[in-house]
Amino acid sequence: MSYFDNKVPPKREDRLKAVIAHNDSICGLALKARGGKGCLIDDGDRGFTQGTICLLLPALAMLNSLPDNVVLLHSALGCGSCTHSQNANVRMGSNARWGKAKDGVWLSTALDETDVISGGEDKLARAIIEADRRYRPASITIVAGCVPGIIGDDIDGVAQRLQPQVSAKLLPVHCEGFKTKIWATAYDAVYHTIGRNLLEEKGVTDYAPQDEFEVLREQERLAKTVNLMNVSSMGRVDEQELERLLESLGLEVNVFPVFAHPDSFVKATRAALSISTCPTHDDYFLGYLEERFGVPSIIKHMPIGIENTSLWIRDVARVFGFEEQAERLIASEEAELKASLEEFRPLFEGQKVFVSAGEFRALATARLLQEIGLEVVGIRSFHHDHFAEVEYDKLAREAKSDYVVDIANVQPFEEANLLNRLKPDLFLGHANGNMTAAKLGIPTHVIYNTGLAYIGYRGVYEIARRLHRQLSNPAYNRNLAENLKLPYRDSWYQAEPFSYLNTRGRSVNE
Template identity: 70%
Template structure:
């Protein structure tokens, strides 16, 4: 039975044997994963992190004409206050109008915990439909309904005939999975089950054969460009530019896609992922159910990776020759433009922390710019990253490698040892390096350019500026303390990683 026929998608620990705890070197990881997956480990000391609700909401809040109804305690979904900036800017860039995200909370109380939250949810859905008249009502469940046993799918099914909006139950119960990338599956699952039906076509009394042919031709050259909110508009435009240079049409999906137009994703010639962590769950579904093949291999971050990404697409359409011309010209132009920055980058040590593929691809990119990779941390590990590891392993392999769902205590320990010149970390993930006085730059921000050839240049330009004047961090480090004990800095950074149920590996 297809996953999409079940109410909830499986968690990634089960589906992909995804893991969140490892510390060592790249060679060490290669040994561990060769022939089998990394054993499931955990930590005896942990710091807070995010859950699947956050990346889930980053996507869901972007959908126009939709209301996100958080079913949970009142704090769940408060991250939307930050994500709203992306919704505002993103709406403006794509639709010419600044618009706030619209998220609501059923604000479950102690009484609801005891007596169940289904009635409250039902009433809320009815009121949302009446008050906002949205195209879709997204019911995102947090931890509490997951524990008290609210059946959000049952409620949605019961109410669907009574409301005009499409109801989408999305399972974001944070305690159920350690792998927040499960969020992509959860959102895709809801979209796949609810929004992909073609609207009823009206019979054409006058047949326009030419228009039909034109549409058919257009669709045969249309690609689904998947974006789960890891790219801002500027990055979408860069990839669209490259794809259009090959004569292709681009359908960006699912962020900022109107629910009523989502069915178009089932008509394209091929789907292209920009990150193997994001889309495999949905792309397999599109292939199985709608016969749309997919490409999911390289992340177009860095020069070589962007070229590989283009080649894969070109090969699908038999456009290899055109692609090579495009790549040669793009790379030549880019390399010339980068010359200005390279002397400052040469030999500088860099430490990278992000989602697995993004971290590894950026490691590659930074090498291309002349940096030396001193360490890489990724939020989790699964089989889809093997190709990226192989690319990195072709260069110097002797750097520290850590799989951790944030856990800055491990990071601080490694940074003290490796003393990098530059650190690239995720959203809310640069403060530790900043307090150490290391030059920093955010590795993900939907307002900035990271992707494609343009992304390489823009990232280089920003790193150049950070390195040219890192005094903000340097001055900080003198006066702003980090919260760790002296003995922690002397301990093994991976001291608290242990096999499940076992002792530390010290």
């Protein structure tokens, strides 16, 4: 039975045996991966845990980008507050794609104590009817937070009952954060809804050309159409870089699903190939496209850095028999890029860097940093699953010395301890995760921003250029360290950084 036959997608702990609590080294992980049975590691537990994010954050980043859609949060009032900051990306993304800035539309049922006792289904039903009446959207995504999951509200049942009464397509999305510690499950939750409610309806019936020549032209076009997956991990500038590279091979690109026009949903089921830009995001849905619609997929490398971008292009070209064009493209791009990077290398020589991000972005970015001349001395990856194994091997192969890999769903206290010990010259992390390093006086750079370039060959040069500027003038972070103090005692900095991490109930120090 397909996962998509169920109302709710499985947890990544069950489906991928994903891990969020483990410490190792890059060489140790690479050695485990080379063992032939995969890098199977036990998920540990922390006796003390501090800070993570909810499934709602990545899910809403995707859902708010869908055009002509209303996001209806069925949960407590505070849930989904991240959409205030995400709206800047929605406006910028819609303007970059359509030439018009457009706000995301989201509402909340604002469940309170009375609703917890008596149930919130009636309130949800009234909210659906009001959202449909007020905005007349093409779709309403009903996003369940923790509260309805605890009290047993059936959002699927409500949506099914009300669908005949509203014009919008009702799309239930399960993001009950307490059900999983792997918040990347949010991508599965959104894709689960798209697969169950949109693709079969649109992809099979909407397009039926009558003219014989039109049929042939459509078949020829679709034979070279590829789905380029983006769940909000790339801005438009990165999409354009990958479109440029794929179109250089003679392919037509269908970016999916963020900011996707309804026609893109049709194309997704008819494309010749689906191409992942991040295995962490895409594997669940690409498996469904192949299973249900016969669309094959490539899900291996993230096109960040020189080596990974070239491998990514070669994998795509091999499917279509375009190997010769791909090699000419790669040779030209790499030669131009490597010549352009020479001006930055003298400053990067001997500089040490620590990287923190979601699994694949952290590992692929670390490889990029090696390529431009920086020395990686530590990585914090938000989780681990088998997709990371190919990246461990690349990083270990080029490492100047072995270094720590902290698999942790944020945990800033471990990060502060590690940074105080390793004393890197540079820290790359998410915008809301750079504070610890900045307050320790370490120059920081955001590892993800939809307005900046990170992907492909252009991304390598742009990252190098920005890091060169940051390292040339680190005065801001030094001033922060002189005037601010983190809330940790000296005794914690002297303690073993993983002393709160247990595996199978036993301390790692035992």
